[in-house]
Amino acid sequence: MAQPIPLEIPPRDPKRELLARIDAAPADYAAALLEACELLEALRQSGLLTLAKAALDARSTLVETAADAANTDSAIRATRNLLLLSKMLAAVDPRVIEGIGVAVAETFGNARSTPPEPPSFRSLVVNFLSRDMRRGLGLLNRFTRNLGYQLKLRTQSDFPPRS
Numbered sequence: 001m002a003q004p005i006p007l008e009i010p011p012r013d014p015k016r017e018l019l020a021r022i023d024a025a026p027a028d029y030a031a032a033l034l035e036a037c038e039l040l041e042a043l044r045q046s047g048l049l050t051l052a053k054a055a056l057d058a059r060s061t062l063v064e065t066a067a068d069a070a071n072t073d074s075a076i077r078a079t080r081n082l083l084l085l086s087k088m089l090a091a092v093d094p095r096v097i098e099g100i101g102v103a104v105a106e107t108f109g110n111a112r113s114t115p116p117e118p119p120s121f122r123s124l125v126v127n128f129l130s131r132d133m134r135r136g137l138g139l140l141n142r143f144t145r146n147l148g149y150q151l152k153l154r155t156q157s158d159f160p161p162r163s
Contacts, residue, residue: 022033043049055062069075089097119127127133 025033040049043052070079
């Protein structure tokens, strides 16, 4: 009768296997490995590694807390408003936004340049007669008219007329 062949598998030593892999790594990676070790040590000393481990351990609690915070009415409104603002900004020509920025900087950039006294009636009339002033007022007038129209549409659709 045949005899079984004894099979003895030596126990694995993961540490020795890792050291053998590091020893076999090309010299090109030696500097990167040393820098990675230094980075890990700096993270450990600063406590960031411990913090990251704690965050991973508490990830389900963190996700639940973030989901609960995101599910509030105010967070939903804020997200919708941010999307609408980004859509609104995308619709405006960047040159217009640049012009607004320059006008704001020229108007409010140096608070000391603002005269302490209100302008005279005569200077207001002279300013009103300038083309640039009328152009700006026309823009504000058009914006106000469009805003009023949109407000009318929104209030009519939100509240049905009374009988």
